[in-house]
Amino acid sequence: MEPVVHLRSAVSLLGRFPALAGVDLDVDPGEIVLLQGPNGAGKTTLLRTLAGLLPVVSGTAEVLGHDLRTDAKAVRRRVGLLGHATMLYDELTVADNVRFWARAAKARPADAEAAMVELGLDGRLRDVTVARLSAGQRRRAAIAVTVARRPELWLLDEPHAGLDAATRDVVDGLVRRAADAGATVVVASHELERATALAGRSVTIVGGVIEHAAESESRSEGQGQAASEPDAEPEVARVP
């Protein structure tokens, strides 16, 4: 089975400066991978690189079977990037925004409606302009856009930020269902407890380089006994 993400010594630029300094990473179809690391480690840069927004200047970088160095545009239409910016038009309503981005991605109108329902945006909020939403509601609308696009690779940068507990559970449920349906998810988060429970594997990035990979408890519980012992250290290995 070909990996959805295949990086070998990948170096990408942020402006004129190297932001990723030789990243190695493989992510299989249907996998949920947690990306962790300190502030400024390169998590957001890696997600933007995987989305085809930052140029890869050396190494191997393939996403969804496309070479990021030569065919980044083919990747972009198949990924869903939830970044720090909500990527919404303030003057339009929630429904206008979700429908516009869904139609741009050639998703069905029903997908846009379903996404709004799933994120609790189907009532009064759907006709409220984004400028009048709270930060948490804006985040929900941004997640609805990502969901409505039905991407094959979900790239989520701090998806739980600004959300209440109930909505965080909803988001986790959406991510699990997407992965069960075959989508691949890479999630960067500082909420390690929640994100570790969600992900099957975690990787740590420091200084633009992947340092460690470990299977999370949620995955190990079903597969091995190392994690069944509370004090057991998670298996740590170089990536790949």
Place this chain on the structure above:
Amino acid sequence: MFRDALLVAGKDLRVEARSRVALNQVAPFALLVLILFAFALDPDSGVLDRATPGLYWIAVLFCALLAIQRAFAIEAADGNRDALRLSGLEPAGIYLGKMAAIAAQLAVLEILLGLGVVLLYGSHSSGWPLLICTCLAATAGIAAAGTLYGVLAAGLRVRETLLPLLLLPVLAPVLIGSTRAFEAARDGTPGEGWPWVGLLAVFALTYTIFGAFGFGPLLEES
């Protein structure tokens, strides 16, 4: 491509319909410019009447600058430019859609300015086909060039001041051509105005073709 253009144009016009920037800010600005011209040039001396076609198109260019800046300001906010790059929309479709939305707003402003010129300056003209064709060709040209230079300036920190510096010299042929065509219509010699309409049409077509191909790389660089 045309599906994407319709989608983007619809979105931009919906943004304008909800924010009403063109109606509440640009249109009053345009009328204010006309009034100030009337103060500066004594209507009784005949100078104002002779200068009306040029003043009208200068006011249109000022409005166009505001409309173009607005069209790209909404994409600069909150990561929307990245969203456009990720959207899967054809760059040529985005270009044509934004161009169409700017042209539609300009057309409305031109009608308002035309009414202002008639009411404030007492101007009149008999060559309506020439006037209408001039407006259509000039509007398309301004929108085509403006959309191209708008995305070029959009990624720069000094975009508000840079756009007029880049765009106004480029639009000089539009100003000259449309003014001459309007003068011909006013003077009752439409035959002298049609070649200028041809020039405006060539300008619009050239920039539309350049824009359709050049918008994508400029969006990537901005």
